[in-house]
Amino acid sequence: xxxxxxxxxxxxxxxxxxxxxxxxxxxxxxxxxxxxxxxxxxxxxxxxxxxxxxxxxxxxxxxxxxxxxxxxxxxxxxxxxxxxxxxxxxxxxxxxxxxxxxxxxxxxxxxxxxxxxxxxxxxxxxxxxxxxxxxxxxxxxxxxxxxxxxxxxxxxxxxxxxxxxxxxxxxxxxxxxxxxxxxxxxxxxxxxxxxxxxxxxxxxxxxxxxxxxxxxxxxxxxxxxxxxxxxxxxxxxxxxxxxxxxxxxxxxxxxxxxxxxxxxxxxxxxxxxxxxxxxxxxxxxxxxxxxxxxxxxxxxxxxxxxxxxxxxxxxxxxxxxxxxxxxxxxxxxxxxxxxxxxxxxxxxxxxxxxxxxxxxxxxxxxxxxxxxxxxxxxxxxxxxxxxxxxxxxxxxxxxx
Numbered sequence: 001x002x003x004x005x006x007x008x009x010x011x012x013x014x015x016x017x018x019x020x021x022x023x024x025x026x027x028x029x030x031x032x033x034x035x036x037x038x039x040x041x042x043x044x045x046x047x048x049x050x051x052x053x054x055x056x057x058x059x060x061x062x063x064x065x066x067x068x069x070x071x072x073x074x075x076x077x078x079x080x081x082x083x084x085x086x087x088x089x090x091x092x093x094x095x096x097x098x099x100x101x102x103x104x105x106x107x108x109x110x111x112x113x114x115x116x117x118x119x120x121x122x123x124x125x126x127x128x129x130x131x132x133x134x135x136x137x138x139x140x141x142x143x144x145x146x147x148x149x150x151x152x153x154x155x156x157x158x159x160x161x162x163x164x165x166x167x168x169x170x171x172x173x174x175x176x177x178x179x180x181x182x183x184x185x186x187x188x189x190x191x192x193x194x195x196x197x198x199x200x201x202x203x204x205x206x207x208x209x210x211x212x213x214x215x216x217x218x219x220x221x222x223x224x225x226x227x228x229x230x231x232x233x234x235x236x237x238x239x240x241x242x243x244x245x246x247x248x249x250x251x252x253x254x255x256x257x258x259x260x261x262x263x264x265x266x267x268x269x270x271x272x273x274x275x276x277x278x279x280x281x282x283x284x285x286x287x288x289x290x291x292x293x294x295x296x297x298x299x300x301x302x303x304x305x306x307x308x309x310x311x312x313x314x315x316x317x318x319x320x321x322x323x324x325x326x327x328x329x330x331x332x333x334x335x336x337x338x339x340x341x342x343x344x345x346x347x348x349x350x351x352x353x354x355x356x357x358x359x360x361x362x363x364x365x366x367x368x369x370x371x372x373x374x375x376x377x378x379x380x381x382x383x384x385x386x387x388x389x390x391x392x393x394x395x396x397x398x399x400x
Contacts, residue, residue, distance in 0.1 A: 145207030188293030228260025
């Protein structure tokens with residue numbers, strides 16, 4: 001049975017070897033979420049249950065244990081955020097159980113195509129999560145960094161299908177903003193029809209997004225065009241609050257006028273699946289995709305999608321898609337590292353980070369490359385300016 005843990009997550013590995021039955025049977029990784037208040041809204045008869053996240057956590061914990069699933073399950077009073085992997089048969093049983101559970105009420109899961117659109121399966125298995133399922137009840141299903149933030153209206157952002165987002169990119173008159181972290185957008189990103197690369201914030205965690213919007217989006221002439229702004233992320237969840245927070249901030253900054261903000265429904269994962277189907281059907285060619293590179297994921301697969309390289313090795317500078325990590329204790333920054341450079345010894349994000357290993361003290365100082373990145377965001381004040389006041393820590397409650 002799968003080891004179901006409720007401990008703090010460690011740094012995610014970026015490679016793995018499958019040792020489970022998925023080697024012969026096949027397997028998948030699912031990536032899905034739900035905010036109870038967002039469309040489709042949780043039916044009113046189930047609303048009282050939404051305030052008891054432990055029951056939802058227990059439901060997934062029991063399934064993960066019995067079906068040998070690995071993954072990360074984050075449950076809160078606002079909804080759930082889940083990524084999990086397992087064998088083909090286990091995934092089939094899991095999604096069948098979800099279809100009958102109240103927490104999925106109102107979501108169209110009636111056909112295989114509808115289930116694929118919601119669960120967004122991609123190749124993988126439980127081994128991508130070390131064969132373990134981490135089930136946690138938290139205060140937020142993905143921390144934005146603003147205490148108790150909820151959108152004033154879930155309808156103020158325009159959610160586009162992959163086909164609709166593709167058409168928007170082709171226009172070339174709407175700026176694109178990547179809502180992900182800098183190490184994610186380094187290896188893959190969207191471009192507009194005229195070849196312009198999306199704006200890629202140098203943030204290291206999602207809770208820095210509001211600060212980035214205040215300092216680099218509001219007042220920026222590039223984002224004052226009537227056509228609006230478009231956002232995207234891995235699977236869609238960060239844009240749910242991130243895009244709406246930006247829309248509200250932009251609207252307030254313009255004296256309360258409506259500012260069109262678009263987002264990609266289902267994120268890059270959904271877009272990649274759509275492009276693959278378009279290519280199979282002969283309607284498009286691989287080079288027609290406006291997403292270039294690979295899609296970073298928070299499990300041991302590292303990245304998924306085409307092996308098109310848009311990044312270079314941190315060591316030698318050659319074009320590369322392979323991922324590694326800074327090996328210094330307390331850093332573990334995701335880097336692009338070719339096999340040759342990694343084989344030559346330890347890989348550090350910068351020389352200063354390597355030198356920190358020999359320093360003593362109770363608290364590790366920030367290395368130079370990270371300090372420079374933070375300074376590019378917030379100025380000489382450094383990382384202290386990166387979060388807004390009142391940023392809460394995510395509360396973890398053990399699931400037993």
